[in-house]
Amino acid sequence: MRKAWSGIAVMLLGCSVSVSSYATEKDDFQSYVQKLKTQASESGISKTTIDAAFKNVTFKPKAIKADNNQPEKKLTLDEYIPRAVPDWKIKQAKRLYHENFDDLQRIGKEYGVQPRFIVALWGVESNFGRFTGNYNVINALTSLAFDGRREALFRKQTMAALTIIEQGHISADDMKGSWAGAMGQCQFMPTSFLSFAQDGNGDGKKDIWNTKADVFASAANYLKQEGWDDTYTWGRQIHVPVGIDQNLQGRDESKGKMLQEWSKLGITRLDGKPLPKLNQDIKAWLIMPDDESGRSYLVYNNYNVLMKWNRSYYFALAVSSLADSI
Known part of the structure; x- marks a missing residue:
């Protein structure tokens, strides 16, 4: 399947490609779509939903290009x-x-x-809610599955998206999202929707x-569901002493220490004041996303929960920073 993408890639680069070669690409894609339809039917998805979801499905090279060309430039936290x-x-x-x-x-x-x-x-x-993506989700996921680089992942997401439509939460035409299939104002992938989406106003739909x-x-x-505890916040930016053992940082369970243990190692609040003494001490982890020359933080388990949402230190710190500002 990966091979099937090559002809279209050549076209996008402005090189010539035969009409018959392009027709073969289209035939290959439509053949793949038929396999998805068969799988969906065997999984209990109705013909009505399958027909509505796939009625105008076409291969979307832009989704593949976005998947293959995600940004590589790394900003520091001070920039980000x-x-x-x-x-x-x-x-x-x-x-x-x-x-x-x-x-x-x-x-x-x-x-x-x-x-x-x-x-x-x-x-x-x-x-x-202003930037939620304008891709037809079934179209994007089907194209990404057909591409083959991560077929199992996107095939699973396609089946989950069909289930959402089948359950009546959204129509196939209105199911819009990012090039990767992340949907709605909280950008859930379809499998996350099935696991976590809620009806917050009691109208029967999510x-x-x-x-x-x-x-x-x-x-x-x-x-x-991922373990949030509203007794605590997410963590804090801190000051670490020069020469602190770099092996102490990281979010492995074994590297967590109680707040007062970190205090004994010389870690203070950012302004140099001692770390807070709580009625009940809390476990924290030392992270230095930009190494010892950049910002340093002690983070609690709520931060680890944010990292399950998106496995990016930067994302979790952006959410935490905005929450603190609110």
């Missing part, structure tokens, strides 16, 4: 955080927090998640595309 959490986004987050205060308080209490983190995730993931209460409840449920 101001871009990810600029002043205008902080102002919007505070405004939207107050505008949706009642729903956020209700949902936060129900799921045991501080509302400021729900809003922060919403803001970092989709700019509060609409993470248009219904803010559903977006909030779905994000909160994800955090809750």
Whole structure:
């Protein structure tokens, strides 16, 4: 299947390719789509859903190009955080927090998640629902599965997307998302939707595309199910003494230490004041995403939960920073 993409890639580069070769590519893709239809039918998806989902499906080279050409440039946290959490986004987050205060308080209490983190995730993931992607999800996922580089992953996501349509949460035409199939204002992949999406307003649907209460409840449920504890925050930026053993950093379970143990190793708050003494000490991990020359943090288990949402230190720190600003 990977080979089937090569002809179209040559076309995109402006080289000539025969009409018969292009026709073969189209035939190969349509043959693959038929296999997906068969799998969906055997999995119990109705013919009505299958026909609606695949009626206009076409191969989308842009999705493949985006998958193969993700940005490689690495910014430092000092460069990244101001871009990810600029002043205008902080102002919007505070405004939207107050505008949706009642729903956020209700949902936060129900799921045991501080509302400021729900809003922060919403803001970092989709700019509060403004950037959710305009790809037809079935089209994007089918193209990525056909490409073959990560076929098992995207085939599984395609089947999950069909299940969502079958359950009546969204129509096939309205199921829009990113080039990778991440959907709605909280950018759930279809399998995450099936595991975590919630009906936040009681209308019988889980609409993470248009219904803010559903977006909030779905994000909160994800955090809750992954181990969030609203007794604590996420962590803090800290100052580490010169020459600290670099082997101490990392999020492996074995590297976690109680806050007062870190204090005895010379770690302080960023302003040099001692770490807080809590009634009940808390386990923390030392992370230095930009090595010892950059920012350093002590993070709690809630930060580890954010890392399950997105395996990027930078993403989790952007969400944490925005939550603190709220």
